[in-house]
Amino acid sequence: MIKIEDVDVEEGKNLPEKKFSTGTISATVWKNYGKSKKTGEEVEFRTVQVTKRYQDKEGNWNTSKSFRVDDLPKVLLVTQKAYEYCILKREV
Numbered sequence: 001m002i003k004i005e006d007v008d009v010e011e012g013k014n015l016p017e018k019k020f021s022t023g024t025i026s027a028t029v030w031k032n033y034g035k036s037k038k039t040g041e042e043v044e045f046r047t048v049q050v051t052k053r054y055q056d057k058e059g060n061w062n063t064s065k066s067f068r069v070d071d072l073p074k075v076l077l078v079t080q081k082a083y084e085y086c087i088l089k090r091e092v
Contacts, residue, residue, distance in 0.1 A: 014030065014031075015030075016029065017029045017031040017046070018082070020078040020081040022074045022078055023074055024052050024054060025050070025051075025067070025071055025074040025078055026050070026052075026053070027049070027050050027078035027079050027082040028048065028049045028050075028082075029047075029048055029085060030046060030049065031046055032044070032046065046089065046090075048079065048082045048083075048086070050065070050075060050078065051063045051065060052065075052066070052067055
């Protein structure tokens with residue numbers, strides 16, 4: 001099962017736009033703004049951050065950017081959903 005979260009984007013703040021999760025693996029889509037090197041106009045682009053949540057020996061939750069081999073199918077799933085989302089946003 002994959003969980004999808006919509007996140008409100010506040011003006012002037014770099015907040016996640018969308019998050020796709022399955023188990024402890026998630027792909028977060030970030031909406032960013034910058035200036036085009038060619039035209040100097042403001043442009044919108046998206047980046048994706050993939051993370052894994054885990055508990056340490058003391059029971060504290062942490063985030064990692066490293067994955068075990070058995071995590072890779074979930075990484076593929078959430079990154080595919082993030083990719084589809086970004087492509088559809090670009091085509092609007």
